[in-house]
Each structure stands twice: as structure tokens, then as C-alpha cells.
Amino acid sequence: QVQLQESGPGLVKPSETLSLTCSVSGDSIRTYFWGWIRQPPGKGLEWIGYIYYSGDTNYSPSLKSRVTISLDTSKNQFSLTLNSVTAADTAVYFCAVGRGGFVDYWGQGTLVTVSS
Amino acid sequence: EIVLTQSPATLSLSPGERATLSCRASQIVSSHSAWYQQKPGQAPRLIIYEASQRATGIPVRFAGSGSGTDFTLTISSLESEDFGIYYCQQRGTWPWTFGPGTKVEIK
Numbered sequence: 001q002v003q004l005q006e007s008g009p010g011l012v013k014p015s016e017t018l019s020l021t022c023s024v025s026g027d028s029i030r031t032y033f034w035g036w037i038r039q040p041p042g043k044g045l046e047w048i049g050y051i052y053y054s055g056d057t058n059y060s061p062s063l064k065s066r067v068t069i070s071l072d073t074s075k076n077q078f079s080l081t082l083n084s085v086t087a088a089d090t091a092v093y094f095c096a097v098g099r100g101g102f103v104d105y106w107g108q109g110t111l112v113t114v115s116s
Numbered sequence: 117e118i119v120l121t122q123s124p125a126t127l128s129l130s131p132g133e134r135a136t137l138s139c140r141a142s143q144i145v146s147s148h149s150a151w152y153q154q155k156p157g158q159a160p161r162l163i164i165y166e167a168s169q170r171a172t173g174i175p176v177r178f179a180g181s182g183s184g185t186d187f188t189l190t191i192s193s194l195e196s197e198d199f200g201i202y203y204c205q206q207r208g209t210w211p212w213t214f215g216p217g218t219k220v221e222i223k
Contacts, residue, residue, distance in 0.1 A: 044203065044214055044215070044216050044217055045160065045203055045205075045214040046214070047211050047212045047213065047214075058210055060211045061117070061211060062211075094159055094160075098162075100165070100166070100207065101148065101150075101207025101212055102150045102162060102165040102166075102205065102207060103152075103160070103162060104162060104171070106159035106160060106161075107159065108158075108159060109159050
């Protein structure tokens with residue numbers, strides 16, 4: 001069993017950087033992907049991107065210019081950085097771990113509000 | 117980007133009834149689709165992957181079918197705990213995408 005926990009600020013000012021960390025505990029997940037998904041309030045789900053244990057990444061084309069996902073295997077953590085945020089980035093952000101493109105494990109989600 | 121369309125938007129059924137949810141992809145995704153259930157205030161939960169494979173711990177009343185562009189999630193006999201929003205997802209082509217969801221209401 002794998003447990004995920006997001007951490008980071010719940011409020012970010014417009015034009016600033018959103019940074020979240022996901023701590024992973026439980027079974028070995030070296031063969032999984034480690035990703036981020038977001039959900040604006042009352043809306044659907046959107047993939048942000050993912051990283052493999054090898055360090056290979058893939059980002060949503062709509063966010064690619066602003067997003068970085070990194071991995072710290074020594075701490076069993078991975079992180080999301082989203083630059084130049086606007087109100088449109090307000091969402092619940094989920095960290096996610098899975099195989100084959102599907103999410104087996106989800107964090108509880110953390111609401112990030114972009115507002116001055 | 118592959119767009120997923122789900123129907124109906126809302127399904128209101130009584131316990132014991134059969135629920136049929138549909139998902140259509142704008143391009144062929146082979147069998148690379150999944151279904152998730154999300155309840156209010158919770159993260160989604162994987163129900164079906166690779167079109168027809170039940171995820172760990174998922175009851176047999178949930179069944180997935182389809183390939184290519186059309187997929188179906190069937191709940192054979194609804195239980196009260198099955199309420200929520202069901203999202204389909206494709207991983208045939210990056211960016212992986214989700215459908216807009218079908219809300220299942222229990223009468």
C-alpha cells in the first residue's frame with residue numbers, strides 16, 4: 001500500500017510561483033510514474049504532468065512553459081513548481097502515483113488559491 | 117489532444133437498478149481507458165483500467181467494456197455507496213485526458 005501527502009502554501013499571489021511537495025510512503029514504487037493532477041473548484045480533472053524514477057518527464061502542452069516536476073528519491077518526495085500563476089490556476093492539486101498511465105494512488109488533494 | 121465525451125451528464129437511479137455510463141474519445145485510444153469514481157471532498161478512486169480490468173478491491177458489480185473510441189462502465193446492481201461522479205480517462209496519447217464526468221445519483 002502506498003500513501004501520498006501533499007504539502008505547500010494554500011494561497012499564492014498572482015504572477016508568483018506555486019510550489020507543492022508530495023511525500024510518498026509505503027511500498028516500493030520505482031516502476032511507477034509520479035504525477036500531478038488538478039481540479040478547479042466544481043470542475044473536472046486535468047493532468048499537469050508526471051515524472052518517472054529515471055527522471056524522464058512529460059508535461060501538459062498547455063502548461064509546459066510554466067511547470068516543472070522534480071523527484072527526490074532519497075526523501076521519497078516529488079515536487080511541482082508552476083510559475084506565473086493566475087486565478088485560472090486556482091484548483092485542488094492532487095499528487096498521483098500509478099502505472100501504465102492510470103492512477104493507482106492519490107493524495108488527498110490540497111486547495112491552492114491564487115489571489116492577492 | 118484527445119477529447120473525451122461522457123453521457124449522460126447525470127444518472128438518477130434506485131438501488132438495485134443497472135447503471136450504464138458511456139465515454140467516447142475523439143480519436144482511437146485502443147483499450148487504453150480507465151474509469152474513476154469521485155465522491156465529494158475526496159480524491160478519485162480507480163475502478164477500471166485498460167477498458168475492462170477491475171482495479172484492486174473493486175466489487176464485481178462494476179464492469180468495463182469497449183475499445184477504440186467507445187467505452188462503457190456498467191454497474192450491474194447499484195448500491196447506495198456507488199453515488200458520485202464517474203470520470204473516464206485515456207492514456208492512448210499524451211496529454212492523457214479525462215472526460216467531464218457523469219454524476220450518479222441514488223434515488
